[in-house]
Amino acid sequence: MTHTAAIHPDRSALIGGLAIAIGGAVLFSTKAVVAKLLYRYHIDAVTLIAFRMLFSLPVFAAVAVWKMRAGPPLSVADRWRLVGLGLIGYYLSSYLDFLGLQYISVGLERLILFLTPTFVLLMTSVLFKRHIGRIEWIALALSYCGIVLVFVHDLTGGAGSTAIGSLLVLGSAACYAVYLLFTGEMVKRIGSLRLVAYAMCVSSAACIAQFFLLRPASLLIQPAPVYWLSLVNGIFCTIFPVFMTMIAVQRIGAATASQAGMIGPVSTLFLGALILGEPVTAIQLAGTALVIGGIYMLSQKKTS
Numbered sequence: 001m002t003h004t005a006a007i008h009p010d011r012s013a014l015i016g017g018l019a020i021a022i023g024g025a026v027l028f029s030t031k032a033v034v035a036k037l038l039y040r041y042h043i044d045a046v047t048l049i050a051f052r053m054l055f056s057l058p059v060f061a062a063v064a065v066w067k068m069r070a071g072p073p074l075s076v077a078d079r080w081r082l083v084g085l086g087l088i089g090y091y092l093s094s095y096l097d098f099l100g101l102q103y104i105s106v107g108l109e110r111l112i113l114f115l116t117p118t119f120v121l122l123m124t125s126v127l128f129k130r131h132i133g134r135i136e137w138i139a140l141a142l143s144y145c146g147i148v149l150v151f152v153h154d155l156t157g158g159a160g161s162t163a164i165g166s167l168l169v170l171g172s173a174a175c176y177a178v179y180l181l182f183t184g185e186m187v188k189r190i191g192s193l194r195l196v197a198y199a200m201c202v203s204s205a206a207c208i209a210q211f212f213l214l215r216p217a218s219l220l221i222q223p224a225p226v227y228w229l230s231l232v233n234g235i236f237c238t239i240f241p242v243f244m245t246m247i248a249v250q251r252i253g254a255a256t257a258s259q260a261g262m263i264g265p266v267s268t269l270f271l272g273a274l275i276l277g278e279p280v281t282a283i284q285l286a287g288t289a290l291v292i293g294g295i296y297m298l299s300q301k302k303t304s
Contacts, residue, residue, distance in 0.1 A: 017252035021260035024244030029264040031237035032106040033271045035098055038229050045098040047219055048233075050211035051226070052094075053204035055234025060204065063197040071194055081186060082195070086202025089179025094203070095210075096172035103165025105278050108150050110268035111291050112169040118143050118294070119177035127181075139297035146290030153283040192246050200242065265291060 031052075038048050074082070101109055118140050124130045132140075151166055179199075187195055211219075248257040265288055272278040 014252055014256075017248050018256070018260050020244050021248035021252065021257040022263050024241040024248060025261040025264040026267045027236055027244070028241035029110055029268040030271060031233055032097075032101055032109050032268055033275050034229055034233045034237055035101045036106060036272075036276050038226060038233070039102060041223060041226050043219075043222065043226060045095060045102065046211055046214055047222075048230075049095055049098050049207045050215075051222075051230035052233045052238060053207040055231050056238045057201065057204040057208070059235075059239050060197050060200040063193065064201050067191070067194040067197055071191065074190065078186065078190065081182070082198045083202050085179055085183060085186075085195075086199035087206055088175050089183070090199055090203030091206040093172045093175035093179065095207070096168045096175065100165040100168030100172065103161040104169065106272040106276065107265070107269040107278060107280075107284055107288075108162075108166065109169050110265040111147055111150055111288060112166060113173050113176075114265050114291055114295060115143060115147060115170075116173045116177050116180070119174055120180055123177055123181055135297060139294040141294070142297065143291050143294030146287040146292075146294065148287075149290065150284055150287035153281065153287070192249070196242055196246060 035048060043051075097109070097113065100112075121132065121136060121140070125132050151162065183195060183199075245257065245261075248260070252260075269280055269284060269288060273280045
């Protein structure tokens with residue numbers, strides 16, 4: 001009786017954490033579908049990302065002010081690091097992602113972004129001279145084979161466009177990998193909630209400033225669906241998944257949360273089919289299975 005009581009809270013905490021992680025991954029993946037719907041109203045990536053950040057900035061700014069008052073002041077070096085990380089991790093990464101979505105399917109976009117852990121591994125090997133084991137090389141090979149399979153399949157829709165879009169999203173994944181690589185040490189020092197809030201504020205300021213520098217203010221006047229979709233993009237595809245992922249990591253650990261995040265590419269594939277009418281083929285499913293298999297092997301290696 002006592003033994004069961006001791007196990008039960010741990011199990012319910014794990015299930016709760018997994019549910020939050022899966023929910024966050026699905027919501028975050030949905031931004032690609034929302035972006036595709038917004039592009040139907042003939043807005044560009046600069047305008048799309050500005051609207052996204054305009055709707056999410058108030059929440060991140062409120063959290064930043066709260067954490068600023070609650071925590072110790074940041075050093076000048078940490079402030080500059082946060083500015084750099086915010087610009088690379090959320091501004092440049094998001095901008096390249098939304099640019100790429102103008103050319104490729106949401107399924108391929110999500111699969112390419114899913115290569116981020118492999119980029120982190122490769123960068124760790126090059127920058128910090130970390131040895132990559134045989135299992136990790138197999139995992140990398142599996143993941144990249146899956147991407148190539150879906151990429152070649154999608155080339156039938158226009159080789160030039162698919163290549164450009166894929167390169168842009170690949171750049172997005174690389175930027176986010178750099179962000180992850182250099183936030184690890186800062187998270188321990190200033191806390192994940194504070195770091196995310198500050199970085200998102202920097203990113204939001206950059207996205208909104210970019211809009212006013214490159215586009216006329218008259219573009220802020222859009223049809224009502226653009227505002228509603230941007231609100232969904234800002235709240236449900238940005239604010240919720242950012243905090244849900246962070247809560248999940250705190251509850252069940254980064255490795256388990258990343259494994260739960262594997263539902264992301266699959267959910268995007270089927271959401272794209274359901275909402276956008278994008279076809280789901282056997283080749284796409286095979287490519288998705290290879291990518292998920294590779295990332296699963298990497299995550300298992302991390303936990304062992």
